[in-house]
Amino acid sequence: MKLGEKIRFLREEKGISQQAMADTLSLNRVTVTGYEIGRRTPDIFTLKKIAEYLNVTIDYLLDDKL
Numbered sequence: 001m002k003l004g005e006k007i008r009f010l011r012e013e014k015g016i017s018q019q020a021m022a023d024t025l026s027l028n029r030v031t032v033t034g035y036e037i038g039r040r041t042p043d044i045f046t047l048k049k050i051a052e053y054l055n056v057t058i059d060y061l062l063d064d065k066l
Contacts, residue, residue: 003035003041006060007035011036018032024053035050
C-alpha cells in the first residue's frame, strides 16, 4: 500500500473527513486530497504531523510493504 492509500485508509478507518483532518493539521482540503491520490507528497514536517494525528509512525506510512 502506498503512502496516500495508507493516509486515506487510516483517516477513513477513524471516521475522519478530509476537511477535519485538513483543519486540524492547518492544511487545505485539496492538499489532503493530493496526498491521498498521490499527486502530492508531504514534506517531512507535515508527514510527522500526519503520523501523529493518525497515531502511527512515519516508518509505517512510508513502508510500502505493509
